[in-house]
Amino acid sequence: MRTVTPIHRKRAFNGFLAILLFIALTACQSAYYAAWESLGKEKRHLLKDEVENVRADQKKTSEEFKDVLTRIKALYGFDGGDLEDAYEKLKDDYDDCRIRANALSNRIDQVERIAGDLFDEWKTEIEEIENPKFRRESREKLAASQRRYKTLRTAMRRSESSMTPVLKSLNDYVLYLKHNLNAMAVGALKSEVDSIELDVHRLVADMNRSIEEADAFLKTL
Numbered sequence: 001m002r003t004v005t006p007i008h009r010k011r012a013f014n015g016f017l018a019i020l021l022f023i024a025l026t027a028c029q030s031a032y033y034a035a036w037e038s039l040g041k042e043k044r045h046l047l048k049d050e051v052e053n054v055r056a057d058q059k060k061t062s063e064e065f066k067d068v069l070t071r072i073k074a075l076y077g078f079d080g081g082d083l084e085d086a087y088e089k090l091k092d093d094y095d096d097c098r099i100r101a102n103a104l105s106n107r108i109d110q111v112e113r114i115a116g117d118l119f120d121e122w123k124t125e126i127e128e129i130e131n132p133k134f135r136r137e138s139r140e141k142l143a144a145s146q147r148r149y150k151t152l153r154t155a156m157r158r159s160e161s162s163m164t165p166v167l168k169s170l171n172d173y174v175l176y177l178k179h180n181l182n183a184m185a186v187g188a189l190k191s192e193v194d195s196i197e198l199d200v201h202r203l204v205a206d207m208n209r210s211i212e213e214a215d216a217f218l219k220t221l
Contacts, residue, residue: 155210
């Protein structure tokens with residue numbers, strides 16, 4: 001007879017929790033769709049809305065990062081004024097960027113969930129079509145939409161990942177300034193600005209490419 005050890009119990013319990021979490025998430029998403037369908041919005045409409053939201057958030061996020069870069073460059077002209085005030089403003093800008101980045105990531109996750117559910121539903125419904133011509137055309141439209149979405153997804157995730165190095169550099173910058181509130185610290189940080197500026201420019205370019213892909217994808221819905 002097999003002995004059930006504490007480790008086995010823990011693994012079984014963790015597996016049970018994972019199943020419960022999956023069921024809860026599935027139920028919540030199903031309720032989400034049902035609520036919108038009662039208002040006349042299908043998954044296709046929801047996906048369109050979320051892609052538009054991502055596009056809008058990407059534009060706002062780009063502006064947030066450009067603003068913090070401008071704030072950093074303003075420190076070049078520090079002339080012995082209130083460095084504490086300059087630090088607080090820079091920290092606020094960094095916090096805004098971090099919050100905006102997290103919100104954008106959540107938006108992209110939501111797009112992925114809805115897109116996956118929409119394409120699954122589409123495949124299921126194709127099998128219900130008895131007319132061969134209609135079924136073939138629907139499969140072709142699905143395949144084209146999936147290809148376009150794959151390109152969009154790649155662009156969205158690239159823009160998301162390009163935020164990471166900028167946030168890390170900004171965090172280092174802000175913390176160093178916090179620990180060394182003097183003109184010498186500002187001088188030491190100037191050497192890092194070129195790297196941050198390059199990362200910000202790369203981020204903005206990735207955001208713009210993702211926005212263009214979003215525009216192209218929206219035309220297919």
